[in-house]
Amino acid sequence: MGQKERREREKQQRRTQILNAARALLLKEGFNKTSVNKISKKAELSVGSIYFYFKNKEEIFASLEHEGLEILHEHVLSATGGVTDSIDRLKKGADAYYQFSIRHSDYFDVINYFLSSPRVFFSEDVNRTIDSKGAMILENISATVRRGVEEGVFEEKFPGNFAAFFWASLHGIIQTRKLQGTMIECDDFYSFFQYSVDRLIESISSR
């Protein structure tokens, strides 16, 4: 009876082992230098086993992206948890993304990698699960906007569009952090980020 379950549990454990190793390497060595062999060594599993649990190297990172989005989602949720004011919710949410990009820079890199790499290489399945996680984050923003509209704080006919716009902009802004001091003159990047968030919210604020 319990054998099947135990097996299943062990399988999950192995998967987690692999992902842990991949994540650690990703943070330490970066994307291109994280090879399957290194992952297998770190995970204390054979290369063959890696390929039993994951079809591809890419699929490992797809899982990591899923994880990343999950963490991001939780970050945003806990940051906006008790907040009722709609404007504040957006600000807190944006801030959560910023903090996430710093504290979990590895996960941010994964997300960024898949966002900025020109091709889609995942199977439909994988893509769907990833997208659904992303959709949850967007839905959170949408809901806030809708509530703000009801309260009269915002004016926006397409909250879904705004959500996508909001997130895409935030991501684009965070990406430019490295240009700070060269193309972007701001001394304090966080100030610039906050300025940007203010603009984004302003764009749908009622007059």
Added chain:
Amino acid sequence: MGQKERREREKQQRRTQILNAARALLLKEGFNKTSVNKISKKAELSVGSIYFYFKNKEEIFASLEHEGLEILHEHVLSATGGVTDSIDRLKKGADAYYQFSIRHSDYFDVINYFLSSPRVFFSEDVNRTIDSKGAMILENISATVRRGVEEGVFEEKFPGNFAAFFWASLHGIIQTRKLQGTMIECDDFYSFFQYSVDRLIESISSR
């Protein structure tokens, strides 16, 4: 007499050959698969020669980025050429970026690559020339905003900040094109882009 000049011209030709090859490969095969060997083969030059003209593989792509920014700059300039209305100028400029990202998708990819790749690997020199090109584009936006403020169309104390914010957002938005139909529900990505531009402009529009 003209020997020196001819030589110089030939040198420039070779450089161009190499860049052409690199650009073509970049478009066809993407970044990671564009190797120096392939470039040399496509350019019909020896590997050694590639390294005679460029110190690094990275320097080749840095040159491409510079080229890309130049083309983008020209695009924007010609799109906003005779336009006097400030709002229209921003719209036309944003549109030029969008068109650029489609018509010169290879160059967009280069720019995107260096924007989204986690590390800076260029020498200070190269970085400076690249940044200066980028700064020109931002300055164009800044100027428009300042004029709009004078005309009373915009309210903005920090046009420089807005310029950076504007461009970063546009870039982030264009990046999400590939998510169209999955995370982003919009059928027509261009409509979504225009919607976003409207929001960005709205964010500094006088009330």
Added chain:
Amino acid sequence: MGQKERREREKQQRRTQILNAARALLLKEGFNKTSVNKISKKAELSVGSIYFYFKNKEEIFASLEHEGLEILHEHVLSATGGVTDSIDRLKKGADAYYQFSIRHSDYFDVINYFLSSPRVFFSEDVNRTIDSKGAMILENISATVRRGVEEGVFEEKFPGNFAAFFWASLHGIIQTRKLQGTMIECDDFYSFFQYSVDRLIESISSR
């Protein structure tokens, strides 16, 4: 049952294959021209396999050095085997080194390479095993000297120092073999070597 063992045996065989190839190339082409690719071709194994069995090119040669020191040690041991007279032991030992440098000139070259190359590039581990082998050879000399002192044949307060001095000198002398006929006028290098050994022994002989 014996599967594991057979596997292990095969692994050892492969290692040996690689070392054989490396040794042969070393002898034929010298150090700098012995590349990993050539080794792999000669060993009839893929390049990747070479790197499966050895972390580095250097590690291959480190193994060869270890082998070389082992062979040398055995040579010396068997040459001094039944010899009881201390002076004779030193002579026979020195002679064994000379013979080794001729019969196993490839191994001598390896030892010489690591002795004369300006940098140390091995990991501490590898260095330790190598050094311990070398120490055994030196210890053999020391012991002989100590016995000679007890017998009153030698006068030497620091047998360890003498051992090092003895070996270093022998090595330096053998190195000059190629200068025979130019800087070194001796017709018969072996005579010169024997003359030198006599001097070295004389230097601690009791009067």
Added chain:
Amino acid sequence: MGQKERREREKQQRRTQILNAARALLLKEGFNKTSVNKISKKAELSVGSIYFYFKNKEEIFASLEHEGLEILHEHVLSATGGVTDSIDRLKKGADAYYQFSIRHSDYFDVINYFLSSPRVFFSEDVNRTIDSKGAMILENISATVRRGVEEGVFEEKFPGNFAAFFWASLHGIIQTRKLQGTMIECDDFYSFFQYSVDRLIESISSR
């Protein structure tokens, strides 16, 4: 009239430029990484010119070896200059070699390189000039020994042999400096060196 001479002088200057560059690179980057291209860049001369003044890369280093031997010779001469006591002369000469190996470690490396590399690759001409320099150093030792014999301090029938033996031993000993602390237990390598010199001199001292 003076044109020819000026030309000749300039030619010599160029040669010196090249050798200076090669020497500097040798010290900084080591043997294998000192390429002709780098030399040409450092010497501010074209690659082609390098090949006008030197047939080979090897010939450049051969010249350096010649230089090195010259410097060493001068070192030894000035160290033994006013010294009349034969034993002291040998000690001072040996010491000069030791100091040379430290202060002019680049030259020592060159000499060592050609001594320890298994093949002779120079033309007979080059070899002869190099050897003649080496012979002068050996002759200096020989002379001292002969004088010592006359004075009754030394007993030695073949001063030439001893000179070669003396130098080869010294060289072998200095080579082992890097083994200090591992195979060679001595804390202070210089003490070990002095001990060795004492032994070498002892080996021909009259009783």
Added chain:
DNA sequence: CATGAATGAGTATTCATTCAT
């Protein structure tokens, strides 16, 4: 005399993936 562009085989090393056991 001097230049410097061009060569292309060569370097050590890494890689994702396969497959017999």
Added chain:
DNA sequence: AATGAATGAATACTCATTCAT
């Protein structure tokens, strides 16, 4: 379900040398 040995093309980059100008 797991292993790990094997592959070999691929990577960025260097090199000594040549030769037309």
